[in-house]
Amino acid sequence: MTAMSPVLRVQGLHKSFVMHAQGHLALPVLRDVALDVSPGECLALVGPSGAGKSTLLRSLYGNYRPQGGSIRVRHRADWVELVGAEPRVTLDVRRHTMGFVSQFLRVIPRVATVDVVAEPMLRRGVSPEEARRRAEFLLHLLGIPERLWQLPPATFSGGEQQRVNIARSLIADYPVLLLDEPTASLDTANRDGVIDLIRDRREAGAAIVGIFHDVAVRDVLATRLHPVELPGAPQ
């Protein structure tokens, strides 16, 4: 693989939570975090539980708002700063550049599974037929039985919901992918299907940052490890 320049650059990132109800208690979580991710790389965040891996990942997605530092992402032909970005800028980055696979599916009542999966494509202006075709392909690949496609995922099992969520997150070819435990609550067969999908994406040049508790999964996918620890924690 040729060395490529990064598409995601994080520098001096600070994030603490201030709990106003607890006497304005400040909990520093990220301090001076820096990382670069290039296309074709999969950076695995490692560290003990509660070290701030999820906080970092959510900050990268613009879900959490860091107090300082910089998160720059290659968006279309430009670099976009996500720290302090306007909502519509963040939304546009999410629509076209950055995908996020979380552990939990936020269920939309009454929407058919196939439409839940197809939605990110529609938001990018892809035709409904094309979006649907791709959604069906992914659902098939992830082993969701066809009889479920027209049903809303609200009543599905945890594993099924997780796979619907993965299909939804991977349907658009995001150049940057953020994965928060993508294989949690999946059985072995389905886990392997998801690993294949993500590896394909990585090999196609996606820049990936992920949290993988399952070491076997991490070993297959990660190209680099990035340790994360709480500020002030013993080295």
Next chain:
Amino acid sequence: MTAPILSAKGVTKRFGSRVACRGVSFDLWPGEVLGIVGESGSGKTTLLNCLAGRLIPDEGHVAYETASVGTVDVHQLSEARRRLLARTEWGFVHQDAREGLRMGASAGANIGERLMAIGARHYGEIRGTASDWLSRVEIDLDRLDDRPTAYSGGMRQRLQIARNLVSEPRLVFMDEPTGGLDVSVQARLLDLLRGLVDSFHLSAVLVTHDLGVARLLTHRLMVMQGGEVVEAGLTDQVLDDPQHAYTQMLVASILPV
């Protein structure tokens, strides 16, 4: 698009010595749904009415980017122009459907009124469009000639939405559109609204005290307390990483399901 569709600058409204909203500024971009959340009395509805030109703010401006004639100051428009905008390019969905519907007229006439107001004079076509919209908001076609007085709360609300959207507005103001409805009825309405906002590329300002509604329908949130905006941002930012004490309290008050 290069310009915001709605732009508020320092909007302040007082009722006597009481300040209902103070110094509210924001830009709403095309296709965005902005939620205004806060508890009762926080000034949400007053702000919404100022934005929609239904109240005149004591200070500040609201600019609207029209479809054809550039930017206008909502409160400098003549009443005729403002009302024309309100029934063509805008929609307003009231919490109480009785305020937004003609309760003495049939559903078909309620939906057709905007069309007739802008010159539609073909009964068959008006009725056809009304039927389309009735099915779009998931009301049986055999209810077309019924009056809203014979409708349930959820149906009235859906009818109100159809009545507003029939002129294909670009900007819709909604004041607690799901307030006072059963939870199951709410879910259906939310889902419908979500679909309509997407398929018509609507811009919207939505007032609600229900954070679940805000999560599902809005892209951005403004949190109001005591007439002032205390926090604003992407909806998931505000709800998942609330910064202000009041927002943290609001988010913490949601009953887990």
Next chain:
Amino acid sequence: MPDTISSNDPSDGAYNYAYLDEQTKRMIRRAILKAVAVPGYQVPFGGREMPLPYGWGTGGIQVTAAIIGRDDTLKVIDQGADDTTNAVSIRRFFARVADVATTTRTEEATVIQTRHRVPETPLKDGQILVFQVPIPEPLRMLEPRETETRTLHALSEYGVMQVSLYESIARHGRIAKTYNYPVLVNGRYIMSPSPIPKFDNPKLDRNPALQLYGAGREKRIYAVPPHTPVKSLDFDDHPFEIERWTECCALCGSTQSFLDEMIVDDAGKRRFICSDTDYCQERQEEQRR
């Protein structure tokens, strides 16, 4: 004992000419001038108490009193008839207080006060038709707030009027309104033509006579100047139509006039005769000649 009103001679000075004082007549004339200048627009005026109850033509009678002069010839009709109590009373009232000639002949009249009809005989330049109006606001049944109806008129927001016609078709398969059928005057104001049958609506359009409308209870005056376009509202696929009868008038044989249905015996036998008594008699006399 002072004389009763009925024995009063206007020339004795007990009443001003045409009953109303000159100030009041001037005020009403100003309202009329404004109404003529803005066809179809309802002009408020300071209505006076008249010696007849509301609903009997207090609006029309004030308008007539304000415009009538000694040279005028007055005709009064009620539902087309010159000989009903109301028509006779008003005619006698003006003969007494305004010293005018009266007639039942449409052609001879210079001022025709009417309740609920427009004469069948075409009107001419110089004639004035005074309508008695119960509810001047055409939007009233749809919008009870006066502030709002005024705004709707001011901004030409007439969707709601069309809504009522839509409702009629949805309910009855056609526009079922048969009288007081709303019209658009001069392409601007929607106007109530008073409770005339819709049969008479086409006569309002570009009529050479001046039409004045007076509502006594609601204290409004409005007007349609001579030759002004008056369009009955409708839909492209449900165009405005007037009533038709399969019968002709049993007395004069007219097929062109508005017919009243009469039950003539206990067996329920029906006859149709002209509502316009003058028109019917003229035709009968012509046929005798």
